[in-house]
Amino acid sequence: MAEPLLQTRGITKSFGALKASDAISLDLHPGEIHALIGPNGAGKSTLIKQIAGNMTPDSGTVHFLGQDVTALDTVARARLGLGRTFQISALAMDFTVLQNAVLGALGARGGVMRFFLPVMKDRALLARAYEALERVGLQDHAAMRTAELSHGQRRQLEVAVALTLKPKAFLMDEPMAGLGAGGSKRLTGFLDGLRAEAPILLVEHDMDAVFALADRISVLVYGQVIATGTADEIRANPDVRRAYLGEEDAP
Amino acid sequence: MTRETYINAALSLLLVLVPFWAWSTGQAYILTLCTKVAILALAGVGLNIALGLGGLVSFGHAAFFGIGGYAMGILASHAQTFDPIMDWPILIEGTKSMPMIWLVAMLASALAALLIGALSLRTSGVYFIMITLAFAQMLYYFTIGWPAYGGEDGLSIYVRNSFPGLNTLVPVQFLILSYVILGLALLFSARLARAPFGLALSAARQNADRVETVGIAPYRLRLVAFVISGAITGLAGALFADLNRFISPTMFSWHTSGEIMIFVILGGVGRLYGPVAGAALFILLEHLLGGVSDYWKIFLGALLLAVVLFARGGLIGTLAGREVAHG
Amino acid sequence: MTFLLFAEQMLNGLQFGIMLFLMAAGLTLVFGVMGLINLAHGSLYMIGAFAAAAVAGATGSFTLALIASLAAAAAAGALIELTVIRRLYKRDHLDQVLATFALILILSEGTRWVFGSFPLYLDVPSYLSGPVTLPGGIQYPLYRLFIIGAGLLLAVGLFALIARTRIGIQIRAGEADREMIAALGVDISRLYTLVFALGAALAGLAGALVGAIQSVQVGMGEPVLILAFVVIVIGGIGSIKGALVGALLVGMTDTMGGVLLPRVFALFMDPSAATTVGASLGSMLIYILMAVVLIMRPSGLYGST
Numbered sequence: 002m003a004e005p006l007l008q009t010r011g012i013t014k015s016f017g018a019l020k021a022s023d024a025i026s027l028d029l030h031p032g033e034i035h036a037l038i039g040p041n042g043a044g045k046s047t048l049i050k051q052i053a054g055n056m057t058p059d060s061g062t063v064h065f066l067g068q069d070v071t072a073l074d075t076v077a078r079a080r081l082g083l084g085r086t087f088q089i090s091a092l093a094m095d096f097t098v099l100q101n102a103v104l105g106a107l108g109a110r111g112g113v114m115r116f117f118l119p120v121m122k123d124r125a126l127l128a129r130a131y132e133a134l135e136r137v138g139l140q141d142h143a144a145m146r147t148a149e150l151s152h153g154q155r156r157q158l159e160v161a162v163a164l165t166l167k168p169k170a171f172l173m174d175e176p177m178a179g180l181g182a183g184g185s186k187r188l189t190g191f192l193d194g195l196r197a198e199a200p201i202l203l204v205e206h207d208m209d210a211v212f213a214l215a216d217r218i219s220v221l222v223y224g225q226v227i228a229t230g231t232a233d234e235i236r237a238n239p240d241v242r243r244a245y246l247g248e249e250d251a252p
Numbered sequence: 253m254t255r256e257t258y259i260n261a262a263l264s265l266l267l268v269l270v271p272f273w274a275w276s277t278g279q280a281y282i283l284t285l286c287t288k289v290a291i292l293a294l295a296g297v298g299l300n301i302a303l304g305l306g307g308l309v310s311f312g313h314a315a316f317f318g319i320g321g322y323a324m325g326i327l328a329s330h331a332q333t334f335d336p337i338m339d340w341p342i343l344i345e346g347t348k349s350m351p352m353i354w355l356v357a358m359l360a361s362a363l364a365a366l367l368i369g370a371l372s373l374r375t376s377g378v379y380f381i382m383i384t385l386a387f388a389q390m391l392y393y394f395t396i397g398w399p400a401y402g403g404e405d406g407l408s409i410y411v412r413n414s415f416p417g418l419n420t421l422v423p424v425q426f427l428i429l430s431y432v433i434l435g436l437a438l439l440f441s442a443r444l445a446r447a448p449f450g451l452a453l454s455a456a457r458q459n460a461d462r463v464e465t466v467g468i469a470p471y472r473l474r475l476v477a478f479v480i481s482g483a484i485t486g487l488a489g490a491l492f493a494d495l496n497r498f499i500s501p502t503m504f505s506w507h508t509s510g511e512i513m514i515f516v517i518l519g520g521v522g523r524l525y526g527p528v529a530g531a532a533l534f535i536l537l538e539h540l541l542g543g544v545s546d547y548w549k550i551f552l553g554a555l556l557l558a559v560v561l562f563a564r565g566g567l568i569g570t571l572a573g574r575e576v577a578h579g
Numbered sequence: 580m581t582f583l584l585f586a587e588q589m590l591n592g593l594q595f596g597i598m599l600f601l602m603a604a605g606l607t608l609v610f611g612v613m614g615l616i617n618l619a620h621g622s623l624y625m626i627g628a629f630a631a632a633a634v635a636g637a638t639g640s641f642t643l644a645l646i647a648s649l650a651a652a653a654a655a656g657a658l659i660e661l662t663v664i665r666r667l668y669k670r671d672h673l674d675q676v677l678a679t680f681a682l683i684l685i686l687s688e689g690t691r692w693v694f695g696s697f698p699l700y701l702d703v704p705s706y707l708s709g710p711v712t713l714p715g716g717i718q719y720p721l722y723r724l725f726i727i728g729a730g731l732l733l734a735v736g737l738f739a740l741i742a743r744t745r746i747g748i749q750i751r752a753g754e755a756d757r758e759m760i761a762a763l764g765v766d767i768s769r770l771y772t773l774v775f776a777l778g779a780a781l782a783g784l785a786g787a788l789v790g791a792i793q794s795v796q797v798g799m800g801e802p803v804l805i806l807a808f809v810v811i812v813i814g815g816i817g818s819i820k821g822a823l824v825g826a827l828l829v830g831m832t833d834t835m836g837g838v839l840l841p842r843v844f845a846l847f848m849d850p851s852a853a854t855t856v857g858a859s860l861g862s863m864l865i866y867i868l869m870a871v872v873l874i875m876r877p878s879g880l881y882g883s884t
Contacts, residue, residue: 074464075464075465076467076468076469079464079466080467087461087465091459091461091465093454093455093459093462094459095454095458096454096455096458100451101462103451104451104452104455104462104463107451107452107466108452108463108467108468109466109467111467112448113448113449113468113473114448114449114476115447115448116447116450117443117447118447120451121451162462162465163465165466166466309672371870375873375877378812379873381676382808382809382812383869383873385805385808386809386869389805390866393859393862393863394859394863396859396862397856397858397859397862398859403855510680513676513677513680514677514680517677547688547691549684549687549688550684550688550689550692552681552684553681553682553685553688556677556678556680556681557678557682557685560674560677560681561663561666561678564674
């Protein structure tokens, strides 16, 4: 088995008396989609924040590409190649689609502290931006204002900006959120093809997508990972069934 | 060309025609007013980089305006009395050369902006507003209690400073000088907004999370923007001091900070020519209405209120409509 | 420095602090409950002072003057809230700063238009004037003691209001979760107007009380406003307790600093220079204090993150 690209060891985080994360250990292997599911309040957001660098764990470590990144912030982790999409689209709303994509390309290339030449005429950045937009199918909307995009298109743009980074791994927080059946299907297809380039740690509520995509699933309940395994293993796992479905037995 | 570009061109034309008419009819007073518009617009251009582009609500930009003014005052007053500023450990004499003064003013303001920004940008929201205000207030009280340069009464500089090749006391020459500087600042500001730095800074204003996830640190962007912004406003302060040949602690007061913000908002925050339109409008009101009534500021207040509540884009925003994306 | 002088200055600091508290309480309530920065608060202080001076001049009664200050400031506050402020709750801080700055211009110039540029005078009534001998042989003006007493009484009243009345519960709930109390059926608009008017009344009263010691003039509210903001930043936005602690801290620092620093500087400087430098540094001290507090406790002493 290849060395995991992304790994958490014993991540623990408490807010007063509430233990949001309880010794969570997870990893993400190359070429896989690892889904993280759990009921509301399980602590998924808190965990994602600690993996992304927005929050520091009380104890435990995060390793990325073999390096201990626990002390690094979001910016540093992004520079190392950790791509991220948000549950609520984090896009510059006044910008055009192209400007958001170019921003991503700019971040990937560096050279932000340049003051004189127009960034939207930079061929290399434009090429990279268009490449990402084409992959998600937004290239014809390049001149549209982001605020005018439909919800589904914004989710696409969110993924496109993450792609401009050419990340080594993806952290995706509910990418299906708010998408209709058609949109979910398209995005599922897209993510399926994406896993070969960079593995994805996927937080999701949409069970169809999860069972269709995930190589492995981890179930988070009250801050603890109660099970990790393939889709079949998780479906059959009694602890998981109890957590999600109550005490029912499956037919 | 977008509508905004037409409006900017029209404004530029107006700003050239009015003084030309005034000069040809010998109305030096109007020339001075136009110079004042240009200098206040420059202060606004500085603030607009932090406020309009960066979204940083600095209520203490008077700090830089005042530093620029006092840089001029200190250098010029020592020069005119032939009294060195410092003898030991190195000899620092005053100067009455404008280019030198501007360099010092900009460096001093930039340094102050670096220090103030480094501390203030660790906060956000109302705390940022308050702490920037606080720093300006500190400087205000400091200069009031600084008898060497006039204290509360301020200091007069009797002869305007010199610029090679010009007679700066001639109103039209000082006007042209101020216009050129404003023009350069506008050019720089326009370039900055379109450059990688401008894109990232604007993105940070709209969504800081997004900027972080593409691997850019918002704090650094904002600090650099704040420093550039402070330097330009500082330059305006030095020019203002030369215009009036007078410096006083009022340059540091929060009313001054508020007024610079008013220029930017009235004209259109974030718009290139916003400060120009705003400064022109302000001076127009001050002199047209001020002649009619001593209480013209009531009208200014009402106008500002109306703009904030109903015409958020200011003059240029209302005329030009939604901002068109660049590129 | 003699003990008497020191004690007197301590009392002055206390009095100043109590006045700042009256200003800061309104400011912090409005910010805590409605999320609004109100720069025009200083104008309400001024309106209270002018109303008091006008009524005192007309009727000769100090009591009526104080009542007038409360009424006028509360009315002005309610009017401003209904016409302008309520459009600002959903706006960002920049808009609130600008709009309330515009209000300052309108109110200040408006007052100048009505009353002229010369200061008005409000006299301390005879039954409150003159010194009182306190334990330790300290002679202190009765009026200033009255201010301290009145202020403390109001502080207690305010705490009781917040802690024990229905309005108080609504206020505390509103600070915690604005949307929730609307969902629970509390009449938000009425609550907001009430809170704003309450804060305004306190400011107006402070203006009237201080107006008798200093003069009543346009712009008198502005230095106090800035200090009140410093107080609530130090104390923590939304916290009345923080406003009290912050106000006393700022009041004491400003007064004692202004008195002690020149003396310290006089040890190695000539007296006139020492006074100017000392006073100047004393004024800066508050801001330095605020900057230090912000760096150590970014939400203030009692604020919530």
